Amino acid sequence: MDYDLIIIGAGPAGLTAAIYAKRALLKCLILEKSLSGGKLNKTEDVDNYPGFTSIKGPELAEKMTEHTKSYEIDKTIIIASGAIENTLKISGENEFTNLGVSYCAICDGFLFRGKEVVVVGGGYSALETVLYMSNVASKVYLIHRRADFRAEKEIVAKAKSNPKIIFLLNSVLTEIQGGKAVEKVFIRNLSDNQKSELLVSAVFPCIGLLPFSSFAHELGVCDQENYITIKEDCSTSIPGLFAAGDVARVNEKKIKQIVTAVAEGAIAAQSVIKYLKE
Secondary structure, eight states: OOOSEEEEOOSHHHHHHHHHHHHTTOOEEEEOSSOTTGGGGGOSEEOSSTTOSSEEHHHHHHHHHHHHHTTTOEEEOSOOOSEEEOOOOOBTTTTTBTTTBOSOHHHHGGGGTTSEEEEEOSBHHHHHHHHHHTTTSSEEEEEESSSSOBSOHHHHHHHHTOTTEEEEESEEEEEEEESSSEEEEEEEETTTOOEEEEEOSEEEEOOOEEEOOGGGGGGTOBOTTSOEEOOTTSBOSSTTOBOOGGGEESSTTOOOOHHHHHHHHHHHHHHHHHHHHO
8 A cells, every 4th residue: 555654653743743644634654663652651640731730641642542543544563763761881780671670660660669769860751750659669769960950940849858759969870789680779979989889679760862763874864863853844854754753853952842742743744745745
């Protein structure tokens, strides 16, 4: 079957692009290797998406997916774009992945109910993770290499006021150890170079994302950090090729939010429609 548009990825950007494309009566195929909704399925609460005072990430993913399915868009499981989690690249991380090292607190947090855990990072996802785990674990350590955070002041203040969250700032995680699972971690303070250890059962790295763009590297459309470079209309340097969401950016100042992904999905679809007409 011939298609007017193939969308790689069924996150907020991809689903929105599909909705706009189908409203223009385009024949559209979505390729997705995982759950429809993308990283929404790993988000506990969404409090900043218009129309919902608060909604669970997986619930919003389901609503977006059902909206898209109402247009009878074909879907098959092949590959997804977007972005994947950065790793700490320290001793023990690979060894204990899925044995106490997890990149999704919502997926695995319940396994560590009543135990002490570590979260690494200083952005929105790290703060969201410590708040979520404070409802599950007995104590949550937040390790961040700086003294300030790359997150909204409201969520930072909420975390700091939580007695179950311990902040270890100007510090880095250097090693993860254990037997059959994570048992302890080692930390180095960047101010005085002092080393210490914590007895914990889990480590949740939240240190940013890497664009899932390896399939496009040879096309010459990626920047130095492998994000697909797009223009304001979401087009790339290759005619007929567009990008949107976490895998793409116009410049380094782009923020990664659900609303920006949805907006780019709509823009990309409109650009496709215009391109096909021309």
